[in-house]
Amino acid sequence: MPRSQDLDNIAPDDPVITIPPTETKNVILSPSSVKKKKKKTHNSPAPESATIKSPSESPYSAQSVKSSDLKFRQKIYELMQGKTTSSLSSFLARPKVFTFDTRDDDEEIILVLRRHWFTNVRWIMLGIFMLLTPILFPSVPLLSFFPDRYQMVFVIFWYLITFAIAFENFLSWYFNVFIITEERVIDIDFYNLLSKKFSEAKICMIQDVTSTQGGVSQILFNYGTVLIQTASEIPVIKIEMIPNPALVIKVLQQMRGEEEQEAIEGRIK
Amino acid sequence: MSQINDFMLLAGKFFTVLGTIIYFIFSVVIVKQVTSMSHNVYDKFNTILIIFSYLHLLFSILLIILALLFL
Numbered sequence: 423m424p425r426s427q428d429l430d431n432i433a434p435d436d437p438v439i440t441i442p443p444t445e446t447k448n449v450i451l452s453p454s455s456v457k458k459k460k461k462k463t464h465n466s467p468a469p470e471s472a473t474i475k476s477p478s479e480s481p482y483s484a485q486s487v488k489s490s491d492l493k494f495r496q497k498i499y500e501l502m503q504g505k506t507t508s509s510l511s512s513f514l515a516r517p518k519v520f521t522f523d524t525r526d527d528d529e530e531i532i533l534v535l536r537r538h539w540f541t542n543v544r545w546i547m548l549g550i551f552m553l554l555t556p557i558l559f560p561s562v563p564l565l566s567f568f569p570d571r572y573q574m575v576f577v578i579f580w581y582l583i584t585f586a587i588a589f590e591n592f593l594s595w596y597f598n599v600f601i602i603t604e605e606r607v608i609d610i611d612f613y614n615l616l617s618k619k620f621s622e623a624k625i626c627m628i629q630d631v632t633s634t635q636g637g638v639s640q641i642l643f644n645y646g647t648v649l650i651q652t653a654s655e656i657p658v659i660k661i662e663m664i665p666n667p668a669l670v671i672k673v674l675q676q677m678r679g680e681e682e683q684e685a686i687e688g689r690i691k
Numbered sequence: 692m693s694q695i696n697d698f699m700l701l702a703g704k705f706f707t708v709l710g711t712i713i714y715f716i717f718s719v720v721i722v723k724q725v726t727s728m729s730h731n732v733y734d735k736f737n738t739i740l741i742i743f744s745y746l747h748l749l750f751s752i753l754l755i756i757l758a759l760l761f762l
Contacts (some may be wrong), residue, residue, distance in 0.1 A: 522733065523731050582750055
């Protein structure tokens with residue numbers, strides 16, 4: 423008498439039919455067993471308890487799963503077409519060199535965002551002014567009392583402080599990044615010399631995305647703030663002064679679409 | 692009058708040396724910070740930034756030496 427092969431209904435004493443690994447090439451994978459990563463094209467041996475399903479039984483074949491995923495991903499790539507991949511950019515689309523420490527081996531980075539370059543203008547101007555100060559004001563009344571050798575040391579000290587201010591501001595811009603990968607969004611903030619914040623949310627946990635742009639410079643140079651509301655432990659992720667917030671929202675929308683598709687097909691990790 | 696001048700120069704030297712030592716500590720923190728940041732986020736310019744932070748540290752040491760010997 424044929425016995426049920428459905429593992430939910432199987433009795434403890436039922437014999438389970440095992441499949442030899444050599445026969446797996448004809449197996450149509452069920453949605454739950456399809457690997458999420460499209461890069462992994464090699465077939466791993468099927469688990470011993472896997473059941474054979476005919477194409478008519480399986481609602482999603484491996485081919486249809488791949489094409490539905492590619493549709494969303496293709497749209498994202500189209501949105502980011504022509505965007506820079508330079509390391510010193512505020513809007514890094516699919517960077518080749520950039521990486522971060524908690525990244526999975528095969529996790530694709532879709533977008534890396536830093537503050538818009540215009541937000542750096544203030545400290546650049548301050549740095550230039552500080553650089554020119556000893557030339558523009560060679561004699562400071564309070565310091566004129568000191569001999570020349572003292573004044574020389576003061577000037578060197580002044581230039582070092584100028585460098586430190588500029589360097590600190592550059593580091594703050596360069597290392598405060600917002601990353602969108604195919605699985606999650608990550609916000610890395612270094613507030614000052616000794617404190618940092620790392621926020622992360624799965625794309626499937628994103629509930630709402632809003633952007634705000636206010637002021638002349640933000641409208642003129644197209645940058646603003648994006649608020650991501652999530653259902654995870656961190657309720658809101660705020661990304662400030664990022665370039666092209668509308669495009670970022672579109673990319674996130676496509677990513678959410680891709681995740682929803684995967685959830686429908688039961689391929690969420 | 693010359694005693695006041697000497698006192699002012701001595702005070703100037705003391706505060707300059709103190710300032711350079713504090714600055715040296717600050718530059719050590721910068722080196723530590725850049726190294727830590729580079730560990731978290733890696734990009735093409737990280738090596739250059741680490742070199743700059745060490746050069747900054749070197750200059751701050753030179754400034755202490757300059758303040759001690761020159762003033």
